[in-house]
Amino acid sequence: MLNDLDAWFVREILVHERALAGYLQRCWPHRDELHDLRQEVYARVYEAARRERPASPRAFLFATARHLMTDRVRRSRVVSIEPMGDFESSNVYPIDELCPERWTGGRQALRRLVEALDALPDRCREVVWLRRVEELPQQEVARRLGISGRTVEKHLAKGMRLIADHLFGGDPARGRGAPAAAAPLEEGHGRQQDD
Amino acid sequence: MDDSRTIERTAAQWLARRESGAWSARDQQALEAWLEQRTEHRVAWLRLHAAWEQAGRLRALAAGLPPGQVPERGRWAAWAAGDGAPAASPVPDLRALRFAPRPPSRPARWPRRLAACLALAVAAGAGWGAWQLSGRQQAHYASAVGQVREVALADGSRATLSSGTRLAVYLDRGQRRVVLEQGEALFEVARDPARPFAVEAGGYRAVAVGTRYAVRREAGALRVVVTEGRVRLEDLPGAGTPRPVSLLPAGSVATAGGDGVLVRSLPVEEAQRYLEWRDGFLVFDDTPLEQAAAEFNRFNLRRLELADPAVAALRVGGHFRWSNLDAFVGLLEQGFPVRAERHPDRIVLYAR
Numbered sequence: 001m002l003n004d005l006d007a008w009f010v011r012e013i014l015v016h017e018r019a020l021a022g023y024l025q026r027c028w029p030h031r032d033e034l035h036d037l038r039q040e041v042y043a044r045v046y047e048a049a050r051r052e053r054p055a056s057p058r059a060f061l062f063a064t065a066r067h068l069m070t071d072r073v074r075r076s077r078v079v080s081i082e083p084m085g086d087f088e089s090s091n092v093y094p095i096d097e098l099c100p101e102r103w104t105g106g107r108q109a110l111r112r113l114v115e116a117l118d119a120l121p122d123r124c125r126e127v128v129w130l131r132r133v134e135e136l137p138q139q140e141v142a143r144r145l146g147i148s149g150r151t152v153e154k155h156l157a158k159g160m161r162l163i164a165d166h167l168f169g170g171d172p173a174r175g176r177g178a179p180a181a182a183a184p185l186e187e188g189h190g191r192q193q194d195d
Numbered sequence: 196m197d198d199s200r201t202i203e204r205t206a207a208q209w210l211a212r213r214e215s216g217a218w219s220a221r222d223q224q225a226l227e228a229w230l231e232q233r234t235e236h237r238v239a240w241l242r243l244h245a246a247w248e249q250a251g252r253l254r255a256l257a258a259g260l261p262p263g264q265v266p267e268r269g270r271w272a273a274w275a276a277g278d279g280a281p282a283a284s285p286v287p288d289l290r291a292l293r294f295a296p297r298p299p300s301r302p303a304r305w306p307r308r309l310a311a312c313l314a315l316a317v318a319a320g321a322g323w324g325a326w327q328l329s330g331r332q333q334a335h336y337a338s339a340v341g342q343v344r345e346v347a348l349a350d351g352s353r354a355t356l357s358s359g360t361r362l363a364v365y366l367d368r369g370q371r372r373v374v375l376e377q378g379e380a381l382f383e384v385a386r387d388p389a390r391p392f393a394v395e396a397g398g399y400r401a402v403a404v405g406t407r408y409a410v411r412r413e414a415g416a417l418r419v420v421v422t423e424g425r426v427r428l429e430d431l432p433g434a435g436t437p438r439p440v441s442l443l444p445a446g447s448v449a450t451a452g453g454d455g456v457l458v459r460s461l462p463v464e465e466a467q468r469y470l471e472w473r474d475g476f477l478v479f480d481d482t483p484l485e486q487a488a489a490e491f492n493r494f495n496l497r498r499l500e501l502a503d504p505a506v507a508a509l510r511v512g513g514h515f516r517w518s519n520l521d522a523f524v525g526l527l528e529q530g531f532p533v534r535a536e537r538h539p540d541r542i543v544l545y546a547r
Binding site: 002006009010014017018022025026027035036038039040042043046047109110113114115116117118119125126128129130131132133134135136137138139144149152153154156157158160161163164167168 | 198199200202203204207208210211212214215216233234235237238239241242243244245246247249250251252253254255256257262263265266268269271334335339341342343475516518
């Protein structure tokens with residue numbers, strides 16, 4: 001159900017998430033806002049591309065991030081610790097032009113996936129393995145693990161989020177707290193809020 | 196309006212439900228309506244969807260494994276860390292071998308002793324391995340140049356990787372071991388008196404029970420900054436002649452090299468300044484420019500080079516964003532007799 005624009009977005013924009021996250025993190029002092037900032041950058045890029053695809057998606061992504069931060073500073077009238085000049089600095093580019101984040105295809109991608117899988121909390125990891133790798137039906141997974149189908153779904157949803165964070169490697173989501181959180185203690189879904 | 200995290204959770208719920216097998220045309224309509232509602236919804240969904248599609252590649256791992264059984268963690272760790280094909284079996288626990296006494300080199304009895312030792316090693320390995328099996332975890336983390344990355348370790352500790360850092364974490368029931376292969380990292384150690392937390396680098400190890408400290412590795416030297424609790428700095432076991440053990444209370448900045456350990460005791464706030472890279476800053480206080488340039492170069496691919504000894508000897512102070520090398524150089528040009536030559540990959544400073 002992906003349309004052309006969706007596919008473009010995944011291929012040309014999401015691949016830069018790690019670089020984008022690094023950039024946002026360096027420029028924006030409020031860590032708890034990084035997740036939201038990232039999402040808004042994506043939404044703006046997507047909307048702009050709906051009208052016209054930018055010729056250089058990567059540069060466009062960073063320019064959008066820069067404008068968004070400028071807008072937010074203006075809107076909130078909060079005096080940033082850093083001079084605005086920081087947003088303008090272009091030294092984000094060299095970082096991963098040298099090591100492009102091409103996570104699709106290849107062994108590198110499989111490696112990252114393996115890391116992502118191993119970093120999942122125990123129960124979540126079991127569910128992801130049985131559902132995504134072995135492709136057992138949800139009810140079968142629920143039966144084997146002795147949990148309800150609804151709980152399987154919850155673990156799956158959580159696994160999807162954690163895997164995306166790890167795979168795209170950006171993870172500004174948690175500011176403190178990384179994609180690679182192998183935290184067996186966290187498996188109870190009572191704590192899903194703070195993974 | 197929902198915040199970004201709520202949207203992400205909702206997107207994940209949609210995706211998980213769609214995968215659940217019970218998915219009707221009505222559900223599909225509802226999902227499409229949700230996606231149309233806001234672009235934020237769509238991008239969050241696209242992101243998770245793309246990652247989940249990729250995760251299908253994990254199916255390659257199931258080949259040759261008994262179905263229905265979730266393999267233990269770390270099974271592919273050695274392969275994921277770098278080289279070789281996926282291990283057909285879990286990485287053997289070589290540490291078990293130290294339970295066997297080293298066979299003395301007496302040729303005549305060599306074969307029998309060796310056999311005995313091997314048997315002992317195998318037995319010890321099996322027992323030790325079985326005891327540890329469920330408690331063992333291994334992970335590798337790395338950060339790119341210019342990236343500061345926080346990771347949660349499985350024991351509840353946290354590590355913050357500075358720019359260009361690589362480390363490996365080995366956890367089991369008896370110990371927590373981190374090998375700092377490159378760079379610098381700050382550790383906030385979860386308290387667990389039964390399992391000391393040891394960071395190994397450059398022939399030393401820094402051991403803590405529950406504390407906060409940073410270890411940094413450089414050519415031929417190691418730096419440990421303790422901001423909370425207490426750390427024991429000692430030799431790696433089996434690394435030649437033992438050197439004295441240093442106990443480092445909070446506020447210590449220890450530099451360890453081939454010749455021994457130099458410890459400075461500072462007020463904790465001052466020791467903290469060594470860790471400001473975490474928030475994106477480098478702090479200098481009457482620091483030779485040569486050293487300051489080296490700091491910047493840890494964090495940036497675009498290098499700062501000093502062409503003259505006179506420039507290298509200038510002393511600088513202040514609080515600088517490590518991501519903004521240009522601003523730093525601009526300030527130097529204003530305040531010091533230096534001239535900068537800017538190239539795409541480096542900035543060279545000359546005396547003026």
